[in-house]
Amino acid sequence: MADQLIKICGLTTEETIDAAVEAGATHIGLVHFEKSPRHLSIADAAKLRARIPDSVKAVLLTVNMEPKPTAEALQEVQPDVLQLHGKETPEWLSLIKDNSKLEVWKAVGIKDRAALERAEKFKDAAHRLLYDAAAGALPGGNGLALDWRLLLNHRHVMPWGLAGGLGPHNVADAIRYTGAPLVDASSGLESEPGVKDIGKIRAFCEAALAARKAAA
Numbered sequence: 001m002a003d004q005l006i007k008i009c010g011l012t013t014e015e016t017i018d019a020a021v022e023a024g025a026t027h028i029g030l031v032h033f034e035k036s037p038r039h040l041s042i043a044d045a046a047k048l049r050a051r052i053p054d055s056v057k058a059v060l061l062t063v064n065m066e067p068k069p070t071a072e073a074l075q076e077v078q079p080d081v082l083q084l085h086g087k088e089t090p091e092w093l094s095l096i097k098d099n100s101k102l103e104v105w106k107a108v109g110i111k112d113r114a115a116l117e118r119a120e121k122f123k124d125a126a127h128r129l130l131y132d133a134a135a136g137a138l139p140g141g142n143g144l145a146l147d148w149r150l151l152l153n154h155r156h157v158m159p160w161g162l163a164g165g166l167g168p169h170n171v172a173d174a175i176r177y178t179g180a181p182l183v184d185a186s187s188g189l190e191s192e193p194g195v196k197d198i199g200k201i202r203a204f205c206e207a208a209l210a211a212r213k214a215a216a
Ligand SMILES: O=C(O)c1ccccc1NCC(=O)[C@H](O)[C@H](O)COP(=O)(O)O
Pocket: 009, 010, 029, 031, 033, 036, 037, 038, 061, 063, 085, 132, 138, 139, 140, 141, 142, 143, 144, 145, 163, 164, 165, 166, 184, 185, 186, 187, 188
């Protein structure tokens, strides 16, 4: 049985990165988006990236960033994964994917089955789709859940993950209900916007790992 992949997104301190790694996170998301309460400058993202061990993948998250600053950010941060969370096109993702060693993810807001079908246009352009709730005040990180029923009996054409409103209280249900191979959480693991809670990070990882083990 494949391991449960767990992305803890929007970490901004060494302490919470260490806690997420210790709790079993497989991916750590660093957000570079100025309107986000989890925003990191590229310099700070690079510093925190250095704290992430080789056993855990560093995910740099950007939104509609232009090519030149994207290239500069990748050079400085050296992430394992680039997660694009805006209106980026399949052509842009393909260009990055075909000209780098990066794993490229596209986050897509899912409000109905049509949105799921449209997401298939990234099939050959991205390594993984991250299904999230439709954009709210921010493109992501809103603590809003998508309707998991939309994923029932869906024919996934590529690796995928589930995000949106996940936390210790519902991640086991999400895995049982959708079979999500990767789960991703941000605001549900915070004591206030942008401030991660180590107890919630631990509880989230514990619940996700237990649910996957039970499904085996
Ligand atoms: O986390 C943010 O602040 C953010 C801002 C702008 C674009 C994307 C953002 N987060 C992306 C993620 O991968 C989040 O983990 C995902 O949207 C789920 O967030 P949440 O519903 O808060 O768990």
